[in-house]
Amino acid sequence: MKTFRIIEFDSLDSTNKYMKENLDRLSVFDIVVADRQTAGYGRMQRRWFDNTENLSFSLYLEFPVSERNGLLTQIAALSVTDVLSELLSNVSIKWPNDCLVNGKKIAGILIENIVIGNKTKMIVGIGLNVNNKVFDSELQSKATSLFLETGIEHDKIAVLNSVLSKFEIYLDAFVKGDYSFMNTVRKKSYVIGKKVQLFEGNVVLVKTIDDYGRLEVLDQGELKTYMGSEISLTNIY
Numbered sequence: 001m002k003t004f005r006i007i008e009f010d011s012l013d014s015t016n017k018y019m020k021e022n023l024d025r026l027s028v029f030d031i032v033v034a035d036r037q038t039a040g041y042g043r044m045q046r047r048w049f050d051n052t053e054n055l056s057f058s059l060y061l062e063f064p065v066s067e068r069n070g071l072l073t074q075i076a077a078l079s080v081t082d083v084l085s086e087l088l089s090n091v092s093i094k095w096p097n098d099c100l101v102n103g104k105k106i107a108g109i110l111i112e113n114i115v116i117g118n119k120t121k122m123i124v125g126i127g128l129n130v131n132n133k134v135f136d137s138e139l140q141s142k143a144t145s146l147f148l149e150t151g152i153e154h155d156k157i158a159v160l161n162s163v164l165s166k167f168e169i170y171l172d173a174f175v176k177g178d179y180s181f182m183n184t185v186r187k188k189s190y191v192i193g194k195k196v197q198l199f200e201g202n203v204v205l206v207k208t209i210d211d212y213g214r215l216e217v218l219d220q221g222e223l224k225t226y227m228g229s230e231i232s233l234t235n236i237y
């Protein structure tokens with residue numbers, strides 16, 4: 001692997017937060033990984049797991065400001081999905097930022113952007129349930145882990161390296177303006193062709209995910225497009 005530098009911590013509050021607070025001391029392509037996160041968070045400030053079973057890491061990238069930058073969430077989801085698909089079947093992507101196995105969440109992605117002039121400093125946070133043995137009663141029907149699906153424990157850093165080697169391939173394509181990986185994202189999508197309920201909104205039919213990573217939906221006969229940062233999906237039918 002060419003460019004990534006992995007910086008390991010036993011414990012951090014959040015790898016995304018650490019990265020945001022230490023960007024000046026970090027370089028592009030640095031990875032911060034914590035064996036345990038005590039205050040990890042997801043989209044909408046939802047709490048993320050505090051245990052040593054999850055793989056929790058953040059990757060620092062920089063790009064010129066662009067409407068295409070939303071594709072990085074899809075690249076992260078696809079990289080995780082590729083690794084999982086080598087071990088499991090029925091792996092899918094729930095737009096914009098979740099990876100599922102048999103409809104249960106196994107990974108989540110949270111990208112935070114810091115825009116300075118024409119440059120976006122991007123913190124790509126990925127949380128993957130690797131060795132979790134049980135989930136609490138509320139999550140049991142909604143969440144799963146690599147251990148629960150395969151029956152074996154996995155080395156978290158080996159999983160991280162596998163994700164990074166996929167990420168590198170899609171990142172190279174992205175930088176070259178080759179967005180053909182979006183065909184695989186669409187193929188792996190859990191939501192295309194389904195009716196979904198928009199957060200605090202209508203039930204709409206998902207038509208596709210475009211080459212900007214936006215969701216195209218049919219909302220009462222009208223075609224609408226949403227960025228991942230704009231909405232989240234509640235119910236899926």
Ligand code: BTN
Pocket residue numbers: 013014015016017037039040041042043044046048055056057058097107108109110125126127128
């Ligand atoms: C979500 O499901 O909404 C996204 C979850 C993202 C969790 C990861 S774990 C590594 C990184 N650090 C954080 O605090 N959050 C992300």
